[in-house]
Amino acid sequence: MANMLLIEPEKCTTCRLCELVCSERGEGIFxxxxxxxxxWIDAEAAEYVPMVCIQxxxxxxxxxxxxxxxxxxxxxxxxxxxxxKCDECAICxxxxxxxxxxxxxxxxxxxxxxxxxxxxxxxxxxxxxQYAEPGRWPRAARETYTDRLRSLCEEAQA
Amino acid sequence: MNVEVRLFATLxxxxxxxxxxxxAQIEMQEGTRICDLLDRLGIPAAIAxxxxxxxxxEADRTRELQDGCAVSIWPPIGGx
Amino acid sequence: xxxxxxxxxxxxxxxxxxxxxESIDPDAARRFIGGRGLATKxxxxxxxxxxxxxxxxxxxxxxxxxxxxxxxxxxGRFMAVTKxxxxxxIASSNCGGTFGPELKYxxxxxxxxEGAASEPLLMVIEDGKVELHPAGExxxxxxxxxxxxxHGELGRDFQLVSIxxxxxxxxxxxxxxxxxxxxxxxxxxxAVMGSKKLKAIAVRxxxxxxxxxxxxxxxACLDSLAKLEAGEITGQGLQSFGTAILVNIINESGVFPTxxxxxxxxxxxxxxxxxxxxxxxxxxxxxxxACPIACGRVTEVRGGPYRSRGDGPEYETVWALGxxxxxxxxxxxxxxxxxxxxxxxxxxTAGATVACAMELFEEGVLSEKDVGRKLKFGxxxxxxxxxxxxxxxxxxxxxxxxxxxxxxxxxGRPELFMGVxxxxxxxxxxxxxxxxxxxxxxxxxxxxxxxxYMIAPEILGVPQKLDAHTPQGKAETNIAFxxxxxxxxxxxxxxxxxxxxxxxxxxxxxxTATGFDYDADEFMQVGERIWNLEKLFNMKAGLTRKDDTLPxxxxxxxxxxxxxxxxxxxxxEMLTQYYRLRGxxxxxxxxxxxxxxxxx
Numbered sequence: 001m002a003n004m005l006l007i008e009p010e011k012c013t014t015c016r017l018c019e020l021v022c023s024e025r026g027e028g029i030f031x032x033x034x035x036x037x038x039x040w041i042d043a044e045a046a047e048y049v050p051m052v053c054i055q056x057x058x059x060x061x062x063x064x065x066x067x068x069x070x071x072x073x074x075x076x077x078x079x080x081x082x083x084x085k086c087d088e089c090a091i092c093x094x095x096x097x098x099x100x101x102x103x104x105x106x107x108x109x110x111x112x113x114x115x116x117x118x119x120x121x122x123x124x125x126x127x128x129x130q131y132a133e134p135g136r137w138p139r140a141a142r143e144t145y146t147d148r149l150r151s152l153c154e155e156a157q158a
Numbered sequence: 159m160n161v162e163v164r165l166f167a168t169l170x171x172x173x174x175x176x177x178x179x180x181x182a183q184i185e186m187q188e189g190t191r192i193c194d195l196l197d198r199l200g201i202p203a204a205i206a207x208x209x210x211x212x213x214x215x216e217a218d219r220t221r222e223l224q225d226g227c228a229v230s231i232w233p234p235i236g237g238x
Numbered sequence: 239x240x241x242x243x244x245x246x247x248x249x250x251x252x253x254x255x256x257x258x259x260e261s262i263d264p265d266a267a268r269r270f271i272g273g274r275g276l277a278t279k280x281x282x283x284x285x286x287x288x289x290x291x292x293x294x295x296x297x298x299x300x301x302x303x304x305x306x307x308x309x310x311x312x313x314g315r316f317m318a319v320t321k322x323x324x325x326x327x328i329a330s331s332n333c334g335g336t337f338g339p340e341l342k343y344x345x346x347x348x349x350x351x352e353g354a355a356s357e358p359l360l361m362v363i364e365d366g367k368v369e370l371h372p373a374g375e376x377x378x379x380x381x382x383x384x385x386x387x388x389h390g391e392l393g394r395d396f397q398l399v400s401i402x403x404x405x406x407x408x409x410x411x412x413x414x415x416x417x418x419x420x421x422x423x424x425x426x427x428x429a430v431m432g433s434k435k436l437k438a439i440a441v442r443x444x445x446x447x448x449x450x451x452x453x454x455x456x457x458a459c460l461d462s463l464a465k466l467e468a469g470e471i472t473g474q475g476l477q478s479f480g481t482a483i484l485v486n487i488i489n490e491s492g493v494f495p496t497x498x499x500x501x502x503x504x505x506x507x508x509x510x511x512x513x514x515x516x517x518x519x520x521x522x523x524x525x526x527x528a529c530p531i532a533c534g535r536v537t538e539v540r541g542g543p544y545r546s547r548g549d550g551p552e553y554e555t556v557w558a559l560g561x562x563x564x565x566x567x568x569x570x571x572x573x574x575x576x577x578x579x580x581x582x583x584x585x586x587t588a589g590a591t592v593a594c595a596m597e598l599f600e601e602g603v604l605s606e607k608d609v610g611r612k613l614k615f616g617x618x619x620x621x622x623x624x625x626x627x628x629x630x631x632x633x634x635x636x637x638x639x640x641x642x643x644x645x646x647x648x649x650g651r652p653e654l655f656m657g658v659x660x661x662x663x664x665x666x667x668x669x670x671x672x673x674x675x676x677x678x679x680x681x682x683x684x685x686x687x688x689x690x691y692m693i694a695p696e697i698l699g700v701p702q703k704l705d706a707h708t709p710q711g712k713a714e715t716n717i718a719f720x721x722x723x724x725x726x727x728x729x730x731x732x733x734x735x736x737x738x739x740x741x742x743x744x745x746x747x748x749x750t751a752t753g754f755d756y757d758a759d760e761f762m763q764v765g766e767r768i769w770n771l772e773k774l775f776n777m778k779a780g781l782t783r784k785d786d787t788l789p790x791x792x793x794x795x796x797x798x799x800x801x802x803x804x805x806x807x808x809x810x811e812m813l814t815q816y817y818r819l820r821g822x823x824x825x826x827x828x829x830x831x832x833x834x835x836x837x838x
Contacts (some may be wrong), residue, residue: 013477015525015534020309021448022458030308031446033343046521061251079663122460123309124529125467126477165514166486167479177820180486190746207468208381208699213490213801215703223772230490236471236483237512237533237553237739 002077005019005052005111005118008147011128012048014041018120018129025119026109034104036111037120040152050129051149052120053111054142057077061101061110066138069108078113094138098108098146099153159225159232161186161195165230169206172199186223193219208232241262241450242304242751243272244342248368252434253294253353257368259663262347268754269837273303273345274330275768277319280350281328282771287778292322292408292425292433294354297559300341300399300414300439301348303730306337307447307527308455310747311462311739312732314339314527321424321779323433324410325642325661325684328775329425332535332688333399334526335416340397343443348701355435358406362392363441374436380580382417388440400438401428402582404629409639411587415579419534419549420526423584425661425683450753455686458746460741466530469738471700476533477523477735483512484665484693491669491697491706492800494557495663497564497615498593499656499791502667503800506566510556514546519572524549531734535729537572540557544573544622551575551585554687557665558589559625564615565664571618574625582628587641589660592624594642595634595653603649609634628751653790659684659781669792670802671696673704673712676812679786680716682772688733700737709808713816721765730770767836770828774838783826786813 014063019035027034040049059079062070069085071091072078090103092110111118113131120133130136165173174182186195186206194227196206209216210230211223223229239245240262249258250646262276270276277299289295298320299344305313316338341349346365360373376384379683380400382483388398398416405428412428422428449455466472475483488506489496496504508514525532538547546568551559551572559565559574578585592613598604599613606612610633613620627635638645643660646652657663661684666673673692681689695715696706704711723743726733729748741758749756754766776785787793788809796804817824821832828838 010522013523013525014527015529015532017528017530019311021456021490021530024452025308026451027446028447029448030299031343031444032339033444034446043524123463125463125473126532139281146820164486164490167475167483181653195727207470208487210487210490210801213492215699215706217703231473232487232488233625234470234698235475235479235483236485236698236734237476237484237695237702238687238693238732 001072001134002075003131004055004077004119004134005113006130006132007050007052008128008130009049009085009145010124011038012050013126014039014048015125017123018050021119021123024113034109049148049152051098051100051152052129053079054098054146055113060097062097063123064091064095066091073112076113076116079106080112081110097150097153099156100149159186159188159210160184161190161223162228163195163199164228164230166230167235169201169231170232172201190218191220192223192229195223201231205233208215222233239265241448241753242308244345244447245266245393247348247350248345248346248363248575249350249352251353252359253350254437255370256354257370258514258636269764271303271725271728271764272726273301273315273728273730274317274319274325275764276330277301277317278330278768278771278775281319283323283777287321287517287775288780289321290590291321291326291430296321296429296430298351298430298434299348303728304752305747306730306759307342308449308751309459310751311459311466311524311732312531312735313730314529315732316728318343318414318422318427320427320430320605322427323408323429324426326657326658326779327683327781328772329427329683330727331422331424331427332418332733333414333420333422334529335420336397336445336527337399337416337441338730339527340443341440342447344441345445345712346523347479351431351434351436353435358435359719360437360438361439363439364599365442365444371610374559376437378403381582382418382580384438385418388438392440394442398438398440401431402580402629403437403823404581404583405429405432407631407639409583409628409631410480410641411584412582413582415582419579421579423585423685428582449751449768451750454750455747458743458750462743462747463736465738465743466735471737472531472734474530479512479516480535481512481533482510482515482551482556484553484554485511487543487697488666488699492802493667493697494561495560495656495665495667496537497666498562498597498654499598501799502802503672504561504798507561509566510560510571511566515551518568520770526732526733529732533734534654539569539572542569544569546573546576548576550578550579554591555585557590558586559621562589562593563621565618566616566620567618568750570622574622574695577622577629581626583629585666586627588625588661589621590656591638591642591645592621592629594656597654598646598649601651603651656789656791657685657787661685661784666693667727667796667802668788668807672704672709672807672812673716675788675807675809676712676794676816677786679715679809679813680816682769688769689723691733692715692716692719694737707802707805709812713812713819717816717819720769723765724768725761726764728764765838767838770833770836770838773828777827786826790822
């Protein structure tokens with residue numbers, strides 16, 4: 001089974017190296033506002049959450065895309081954007097319950113697992129973002145994480 | 159003889175059970191050397207980066223300890 | 239346009255409220271890099287070194303480095319460079335947090351602040367659009383209130399620097415604060431911002447930065463990251479225990495200045511140590527941008543009279559607000575730190591100034607009538623109270639707001655000022671760390687540890703152990719550290735990387751980012767050029783060899799007890815050696831040959 005990104009938010013320190021290297025990988029420049037991974041920071045509560053795509057099995061973004069611009073990579077299991085097919089409608093963005101696809105500058109941007117060697121993982125010094133077999137992520141921890149992503153996404157839309 | 163051992167930062171986990179936050183009194187045989195003390199506590203030599211005996215830096219791990227002395231040990235640390 | 243730089247600076251005349259964008263000069267960038275170096279060059283050209291630092295004729299430059307905002311390790315920094323109101327020397331204070339990178343994403347490497355406004359202003363920078371707004375409603379708010387208000391009005395995506403009441407009221411050691419707890423702390427850069435009536439800068443940038451050689455830069459970053467992770471200090475120690483992990487080693491070495499440097503050991507050191515902080519008040523570590531080390535502490539005092547939550551304390555702070563004032567209550571020390579963050583002032587000078595006043599009080603020079611209360615060593619409540627009074631210039635706090643050099647002078651006991659060039663020394667007594675003595679005496683911004691951190695070799699054994707109690711070889715090592723740090727402060731990277739990497743790794747990141755063909759030797763030479771330029775600024779400001787000295791206590795009163803018992807600092811010997819190795823004359827002036835060799 002393909003590896004996935006495994007998140008342990010309690011290990012995050014907010015250095016945001018993940019955002020920096022993700023944007024460089026995706027955009028060719030250091031531009032965190034265009035990063036696929038975003039670190040949500042509540043300084044007062046000292047809560048830090050690296051927000052990444054978990055490549056849902058039943059991916060609503062993929063199902064709802066009217067132009068079939070989102071496809072599953074058979075090797076990495078990532079849902080990836082086919083840029084030529086994307087018509088900037090942003091339906092995927094509103095379909096995603098976790099707020100981890102964003103349409104900016106006319107293109108849907110989401111994590112493609114860097115083709116199987118995620119750059120964010122290479123640069124994460126604390127292990128807050130790991131690339132591992134799905135079985136290594138305890139179900140309860142995974143659900144806590146996805147629930148938090150969903151609530152952050154709802155807060156952002158409210 | 160008695161030696162006061164003080165262990166800091168991550169080395170505190172090598173303190174014998176029942177010690178204070180950073181220190182313990184340990185009874186050793188006369189002629190015990192710094193390296194013997196490290197062995198007794200199970201501290202790998204490589205991570206005992208700084209050893210002070212009564213506040214003075216001691217590079218020589220074969221130095222014999224004296225009754226009543228205080229041995230303080232740190233892993234590599236930094237700050238500022 | 240040079241790779242890695244945003245390529246532009248923002249020049250703001252606050253008097254006329256005119257804002258201009260200018261290009262960064264590539265030749266100057268090559269010779270002075272950015273940050274501390276390039277800003278020092280620009281300040282030297284723009285400001286007469288004898289100006290009143292708090293007058294409109296002074297200029298304040300907030301300067302990032304070329305690596306700021308990239309994935310260079312710990313590359314999230316900026317410098318505040320100006321003539322310092324505490325010292326009368328050049329001031330350059332380093333700051334982490336999030337502001338520096340955001341400024342570059344908005345399109346600017348630097349903000350150059352000239353003149354002074356007639357009413358309080360707020361500057362808002364959003365992707366190349368710059369506006370100055372009246373900020374009367376913000377004036378008087380503390381830093382946290384200011385940040386909360388601006389985040390509410392502008393949005394959380396804006397990154398902020400601001401001053402608190404201390405900066406507004408020209409406390410001579412006011413700081414500029416970013417992210418509520420990150421300070422461009424020393425020498426009074428916040429008072430200069432206050433004198434210009436600029437309350438805050440809010441910046442939001444959605445742009446990006448490209449590097450000259452992306453694969454090479456990535457490899458250089460990964461190499462540095464691997465070394466930082468493998469290093470015990472940068473990989474685990476600082477994140478677990480913060481910088482206050484130093485308390486016990488400095489104390490046991492007998493060089494932990496206690497009660498205004500009367501003693502070298504604090505009997506309650508363990509109560510304010512990094513280990514105790516980690517056990518009792520640490521909520522979690524927090525990093526600056528691009529930093530895998532994460533020395534920052536989010537903390538909470540959970541009970542008692544000082545119950546509150548905030549950032550810190552770090553090592554120098556637990557010393558200044560703790561051992562130097564004789565206070566052992568970690569809750570009080572932490573609370574006093576929070577007050578400094580909120581009011582916007584340097585914890586080192588604030589604590590050391592109260593310590594000096596405490597000695598004056600105990601000597602009978604200051605009375606309860608002068609101070610409005612008792613001010614004895616060890617009085618935790620007094621320290622917290624005085625922080626508030628200093629930051630607001632209330633009562634006797636108004637006197638202490640001038641810093642301890644002026645306080646000791648005013649009351650006829652100048653020898654009780656424990657600092658150099660009117661700036662207080664931090665948390666190491668050089669009577670038992672001789673190299674730190676020559677460092678303090680020669681630092682271009684006065685009493686300071688981060689110009690050349692001799693504690694690393696002399697106490698911590700990094701990169702290798704030097705005998706702390708000999709003057710031999712200290713000038714030479716200190717010069718190398720000073721040059722390295724000057725260059726490092728210019729690229730936008732944090733000093734703490736040097737526990738695990740050095741000039742070769744830094745030059746590799748700089749070269750692949752900018753495309754300039756730096757190697758380790760040129761990197762060090764840029765540092766030497768910057769150091770000499772700072773020295774020239776200070777000489778023109780009127781400083782001479784007699785200012786390169788230490789308090790009488792450290793030169794002629796032997797350490798009373800502990801491992802350094804009986805020692806004083808053999809400064810003359812080290813200083814003579816230092817001038818010679820620097821290529822300076824006996825008066826400490828750079829020779830024409832040296833200046834020519836450095837292209838100055």
